Each structure stands twice: as C-alpha cells, then as structure tokens.
Amino acid sequence: MIxxxxxxxxxxxxxxVIAFGGITALLPELHRLVVxxxxxxxxxxxxxxxxxxxxxxxxxxxxxxxxxxxVAGIPGAIVATLAISLPMSVFIYVFYRHWERxxxxxxxxxxQVGVAPLxxxxxxxSGWLIAASAGLDYRGVALVVVCTVLMFYRRWHPLWYIAAxxxxxxxxxx
Amino acid sequence: MPNPDGKSxxxxxxEAGATPGLLELFLACSxxxxxxxGGVLPLLRHMLVEQRRLLDGPEFNALLGLCQFLPGxxxxxxAVCVGARLxxxxxxxxxxxxxxxxxxxxxxxLAALYxxxxxxAIVQDMLRGIAAAGAGLLFATGLKMAQAMHERWLxxxxxxxxxxxxVVLKLPLPPLMLALLAVTAGLAWWRARRxxxxxxxxxxx
Numbered sequence: 001m002i003x004x005x006x007x008x009x010x011x012x013x014x015x016x017v018i019a020f021g022g023i024t025a026l027l028p029e030l031h032r033l034v035v036x037x038x039x040x041x042x043x044x045x046x047x048x049x050x051x052x053x054x055x056x057x058x059x060x061x062x063x064x065x066x067x068x069x070x071v072a073g074i075p076g077a078i079v080a081t082l083a084i085s086l087p088m089s090v091f092i093y094v095f096y097r098h099w100e101r102x103x104x105x106x107x108x109x110x111x112q113v114g115v116a117p118l119x120x121x122x123x124x125x126s127g128w129l130i131a132a133s134a135g136l137d138y139r140g141v142a143l144v145v146v147c148t149v150l151m152f153y154r155r156w157h158p159l160w161y162i163a164a165x166x167x168x169x170x171x172x173x174x
Numbered sequence: 175m176p177n178p179d180g181k182s183x184x185x186x187x188x189e190a191g192a193t194p195g196l197l198e199l200f201l202a203c204s205x206x207x208x209x210x211x212g213g214v215l216p217l218l219r220h221m222l223v224e225q226r227r228l229l230d231g232p233e234f235n236a237l238l239g240l241c242q243f244l245p246g247x248x249x250x251x252x253a254v255c256v257g258a259r260l261x262x263x264x265x266x267x268x269x270x271x272x273x274x275x276x277x278x279x280x281x282x283x284l285a286a287l288y289x290x291x292x293x294x295a296i297v298q299d300m301l302r303g304i305a306a307a308g309a310g311l312l313f314a315t316g317l318k319m320a321q322a323m324h325e326r327w328l329x330x331x332x333x334x335x336x337x338x339x340x341v342v343l344k345l346p347l348p349p350l351m352l353a354l355l356a357v358t359a360g361l362a363w364w365r366a367r368r369x370x371x372x373x374x375x376x377x378x379x
Binding site for chain 1: 207208209210211212213214236237239240241242243244245246247248249250251254255258259263266270273274276277278280281282284285288292296298299300301302303304305306307308309310311312313314315316317318319320323324325329330331332333334335336337340341344346347348351352354355357358359360361362363366367
C-alpha cells in the first residue's frame, strides 16, 4: 500500500510540473498512465470518473482526486490531490513576488505562444479519449458532436449539457 | 492538513485594513469551492475583486497571468498567490484548503456512491451520457482555444502533432511536452526577434 501511494505521488507530482495548459490538458496522460501503463482501472471506469467530476462543483483538479480514490481509496485520493498541486504551489509561493520582473521578458512571451497550440492539442486529445473510453455507439457520438457545436456557438452554462447528457443516458438514448 | 506555522515570519504580505481573518477567508473559499460548477475562477475573482476588494482588477489579472503561464491547476496556483499576499504561508494554505476541502469531501461521497451503485445499468447509462456531453465540452474548449491562438496557421500543426502523439502513438507526455515546447517556444522566440530586427530596419536608412 505504501509503495502504491508512493508511486502515485511521484507520478502525479511529475505531471503537476509539466501541466502546461492546466489539468484538462493532462487527461490524456492520466489515461495513458493509470489505464494503459499501470492498469489501475479500465477505460470505462476512467470515463465514469471524469463524468462524476464534471457533475460536481469544485476546482477541476478534483478529477485527479477521484482517480486517486479508485487506485487506493481515500488515502489514494488525498495523495493524488496533494501530488497534483503541491510541487507547483511551493514553487509559486517562492516565486510569485519576483513575477513582475519576468512578466515582460521576451522568453516568457515565447513560452506563452508556444504552450497554446500544445494545450489545444491536449484538450482535444482529452475529448477524444473520453469519448473513446465511454463506450459510445453512433447515438453517443452524435451527442458529442451536438454538444461540441452548441457549446462552441452558444454561451449556455456547462451544467445544462451535463444534465442533458445524464437525462439522455437515463432515457436510454445514448 | 500540514502545519500552517513554522516560519510564517517570512512573508506576512499585505496586512491591509479590510483583510479578512483566516477563518473568514477559509469559509468564503469553501463557499466558492462548493458553488463552482464548471469553473471556480470567475467566482474567485468576484469575491476577491468586486465583493471584498482585496485585489484590484489589474492586480488580479497579473496574478492570473502568472498562474495560467505556469504549469498546474490555475485555480490552485492562484489560491497560493492570493493567500500568500494576504496572510503569508498560512494564507496560502487556508485559501487553497478552503477551495479544495469541501468539494473534495463531496467528491468522496459521490465516489462512495459510485462504489456502491456504479455497476447498475441506469448509473452506467447516465455516466455514459454525461461523459459524451463532457467530451463535447472538451472539444468545444479546444476549438475556442484554437480560435484565440496567435498566428493560428503556423502553430496549429503542433496541436495536431501532440494530439496524434498522445492518442495514436500513446507516447509519454513529460518528454513529449518538453521537446515540443522547446520547438514551439523556440519558433516564437525566433519570429519575435526577426520581427524586432525588421521593425528596426525600416526607419534606419
């Protein structure tokens, strides 16, 4: 158990440090790590945990807490949450007072421009992997497309889409 | 929770008149954590900038810029900055814990329910529907981010590249991220320098 928690901590702490683009951009790597490499859960469970996290309030890193819970219960959830937030928190605590000096540095602008396309690719990869993991048939794929288009053109609250998805699922439509 | 003290003498930052105490801050953040569906940031901004006036708009934007720039969860990064400004180490811990603990507990409750009833067909059907909707939200977010991108047609191939590397080739992200970021940031750096040089060339002769 201790070794499992240690492995969880180390792997997620590494992800915290490279999570340019935020937690959403990390979903493909989390999937690769916990489903394909460590085999801590199957792909459908991963999609379920994502769905649960989407339907509940709170910062979006809580999907990582759920993954930790599936791996090692409440201790796993706590370890995963700490690992995915602690390293950068400590860094930022030390660094934020010096930020003004770097804000206008050319390398900072270059990194910001460089991160953007990678974040775009990773967020789309997240959508792809969740859709592929959820076990959707053609009706499920149609729901993905409809939600994508509506969300892109309309500023409705995300909770409406989640509620509609749950209702469609319960009604046996997807 | 970790011990909040130790050496809090390091940075008790702004101890302005209206700075709320640690407990008040914790409760305010817990409320935000529990009401933030699909995004905590707007609520956090409202509480800090408009409601309690702990930061002004430009200050908030500067901190948010840092937190979006650095890796990790934007919300947690911001919580650390804001908390540290208000109350040093203790503030950083209290704001972060405030945002996390209550929704974390709620999430563990949902996890327990999933453990009990997750095998039921109706639960699986609902979660499948939510996952489909959630995948749509992710795609829409990605498309909106692509739309807002600087020099889109030059950088978009890198988005496709990392997508294929993750989804098809299933390469590990840490080395992939660092390698591709070196290329894209290097490209941006080079183009910025060239633009500067060209801008310098025009008025000279």
